Amino acid sequence: MNLVVLGVQWGDEGKGKIIDFLAEGAGAVVRYQGGNNAGHTVVIAGRKFVLHLIPSGILHKGKACIIGNGVVIDPKYLLEEIAYLRKNGINIKNYLTISENASVILPYHKLLDTLSETKSKKGKIGTTSRGIGPAYVDKVGRLGIRMVDLLNKKVLAEKLENNLALKNFIITRYYGEKAYSKEQLLKEYLGYGRSLKKYIKNTFPVLFQQVKGEKRVLFEGAQGTMLDIDFGTYPYVTSSNATAGGASTGTGVGPGAIDRVIGVTKAYTTRVGEGPFPTELTDSTGEFLRKQGNEFGATTGRPRRCGWFDAVVSKYSAMVNGLTGLAITKLDVLTGIKEIKICVAYKVGGKTYKDFPADMEKLAKAKPVYKIMKGWSEDITGVKKYSGLPKNTRLYIKELEKLTGVKAVILSVGPDRSQTFIQGKIWEK
Ligand code: IMP
Numbered sequence: 001m002n003l004v005v006l007g008v009q010w011g012d013e014g015k016g017k018i019i020d021f022l023a024e025g026a027g028a029v030v031r032y033q034g035g036n037n038a039g040h041t042v043v044i045a046g047r048k049f050v051l052h053l054i055p056s057g058i059l060h061k062g063k064a065c066i067i068g069n070g071v072v073i074d075p076k077y078l079l080e081e082i083a084y085l086r087k088n089g090i091n092i093k094n095y096l097t098i099s100e101n102a103s104v105i106l107p108y109h110k111l112l113d114t115l116s117e118t119k120s121k122k123g124k125i126g127t128t129s130r131g132i133g134p135a136y137v138d139k140v141g142r143l144g145i146r147m148v149d150l151l152n153k154k155v156l157a158e159k160l161e162n163n164l165a166l167k168n169f170i171i172t173r174y175y176g177e178k179a180y181s182k183e184q185l186l187k188e189y190l191g192y193g194r195s196l197k198k199y200i201k202n203t204f205p206v207l208f209q210q211v212k213g214e215k216r217v218l219f220e221g222a223q224g225t226m227l228d229i230d231f232g233t234y235p236y237v238t239s240s241n242a243t244a245g246g247a248s249t250g251t252g253v254g255p256g257a258i259d260r261v262i263g264v265t266k267a268y269t270t271r272v273g274e275g276p277f278p279t280e281l282t283d284s285t286g287e288f289l290r291k292q293g294n295e296f297g298a299t300t301g302r303p304r305r306c307g308w309f310d311a312v313v314s315k316y317s318a319m320v321n322g323l324t325g326l327a328i329t330k331l332d333v334l335t336g337i338k339e340i341k342i343c344v345a346y347k348v349g350g351k352t353y354k355d356f357p358a359d360m361e362k363l364a365k366a367k368p369v370y371k372i373m374k375g376w377s378e379d380i381t382g383v384k385k386y387s388g389l390p391k392n393t394r395l396y397i398k399e400l401e402k403l404t405g406v407k408a409v410i411l412s413v414g415p416d417r418s419q420t421f422i423q424g425k426i427w428e429k
Pocket of ligand 1: 129
């Protein structure tokens, strides 16, 4: 039984927590796309961990954690995360494996990410400045450096030479910044290669064995469907496939081996960075959600934009991911709101749209059409099962299920691992 867990909205849905919760029953946890732009927060018995690159499954003893070929890796950052986990008593050795084929983020990617945001004419995306986009550009442009190259001086030197010829031209001539030294980068990145050598492996046979041996593999999505390079609110997206298909291309496990796809969604919506967000609330309710939900980015600390649940988005997400179940998080944040709104359609220039439009001009002008639900005032943070939830919370969940056409299989009522409960099949056949 193999399971993909991914974000339904614009990321930050609480995937880290759900993955950590499900990792208990898994044999292996695999990251398939993105890089350290992700921020997965997990709270275990009041202790908070924030992971950006290593699969959240590492917080469970004995789980194989794999960083797949679809991921872009900043090796300097990865070593820092390994050190952070070690310092906190988490054992990584024997558990972490990194795909030889994963792409490497270099300092010029980070610089180009920042410069393209601050100095180029194309306008801001609001990226995390981690070099994600430029690293994927090199991968697709067939210039990229892969993790395996960090173990080969000759290849790394050649690739750096080729890359720097063009990169340094752009950096110095277009942006007027300082050029990078090949020798210095070569020395630094060979050093990272030496430190990470024990983790860099051919992950395909490892995963194939897991899948064939009927072990349970959990595919950990990063970001969310609306940030997907193909299906998201382009160009205000990240540069990878955060949707279910990415789980196959980013790991080498064929789609036939994937049994279920669980979409994690907040009970409302948030977004960081620029781009259209039809249900955004800029009033006191938005402020309430930000405060109650502690909606500040785990990676950049930026305040998240907050708004009502958008069923047009989640219906679209259910379709493009083939969702088999929903995990609804942060239900407790809505406690105390008298009337909760759900967006069921968009109005653009007098026309009503029930399906998500590809035309971003249209989306930017979209006015949400709301269905109003009654709120609840009871504290739900200690509830352990569905039947223990107030009637109005249950009605709200039922409505989300009806509108998305997907059953809620996991519900979460607080940040701790213990504040999560299952109400459907996860690993069982
Ligand atoms: P990039 O991935 O750093 O290139 O950023 C592109 C867009 O994706 C920006 O709007 C970021 O705020 C957003 N983004 C990237 N990673 C995450 C994440 O893990 N959660 C939420 N938004 C993200």
